[in-house]
Amino acid sequence: MLRANKYLIAMMLSMVGWGIGNPIGDIAVEFIDPVSVFVIEIVSGLILFFVISLAIPSLRTAIRQVPWKLALPFGLIQPGLAYLLGNIGWQYGTVTTGAILMSSEVIFLALGGAIFLREKLSVWSVIALLVGVTGAIIVGIAGQSSNPETAGQYVDVFGLSVSAGLIGALAFLGVGLCGAIYGLLMRRLKSEVNTIALTLGQMTSASFFSIVVLIATQTDLATPQLVGNYFYVAVLAGVIGTTLPFLMFNYAAPKLTTKQTALTLNIIPVVAILFGAVLGRGLPVGAQYAGIVLVLISLLALESGHDEEADSETASPAFPKS
DSSP: OHHHHHHHHHHHHHHHHHHHHHHHHHHHHHHSOHHHHHHHHHHHHHHHHHHHHTTOHHHHHHHTOOOHHHHHHHHIIIIIIHHHHHHHHHHHSOHHHHHHHHTTHHHHHHHHHHHHSOOOOOHHHHHHHHHHHHHHHHHHHHHHHHOTTTTTOEEEETTEEEEHHHHHHHHHHHHHHHHHHHHHHHHTSOTTSOHHHHHHHHHHHHHHHHHHHHHHTTOOOOOHHHHTTHHHHHHHHHIIIIIHHHHHHHHHGGGSOHHHHHHHTTHHHHHHHHHHHHTTOOOOOTTHHHHHHHHHHHHHHHHHTOOGGGGGSOOOOOOOOO
16 A cells, blocks of 8 residues: 555656646746747756666666657657647646646547547546537637737738637647647557656657757747846756656556546646746636636546556656646
8 A cells, every 4th residue: 555655646746747847837938939948848857867867777777778669759749749839838828728728638538549449438428528628618718818918919820810829729739639649659558668768768859859840940049148047947847847757657657557647637737727826827717717627527527437447558647738
């Protein structure tokens, strides 16, 4: 029992880390270009991994066991594309909107399992999905109209004028979709793969991807001289939101059931919203409260409906940028 609690605590701490990382990333994006923050987050997280590996033998061993054929494509999705979309979302959305819309990973994962893995969905699961989608739409629309940073603003996308709030909402949903795709891939992963080594490979892949995006978009990389202490805010977001929760998740996931892991996912939006309020990133407004309730009810209903057969599978984290 004590050992099980140890793994469960580690899993909960990983979710807390992702939840705290969300509003910190939001602050960084307010003063630094999202692409630049993306590079700083991912690279600083990768550097931290190597620093920690100097003291932990199992991490040094993982460096020599990276399954690159899996890690390269996995890393492009998670944390690569997911974190880039998350930063774009922070530029045009609020912590509340982001935390709830990114939790749509569980909804996308359930739909993907039914469509691609032929997993059966009960009538109650279908209803829960519809409730969750409705809640996400309410949160997104209410956040778009109530966010003073983007209300009435438009962004030029391929010659079209698009609402900035809509861009943010779609980016956050993209994070949830990336997490779901990654989760579906993880379900097909062979058990002998070293998950710590896979994580290192993913972060390395994502780091190269971030640099490619930086060059392709001709974005100037932020430095302490240019943005002051906000550079270190981006580094902090990378440390808290990448390496540490990844390591704790991979430590705990093999020892917990899918249901235990899935239930802890609800910690992320709660921590993100509360910690965001502490940092002055705003509280939910108006109809967002109703949307949040619908999404959380949907998540709880979906997670409580997991089959016992699925309890031995590995769940994926809803990374803040997942």
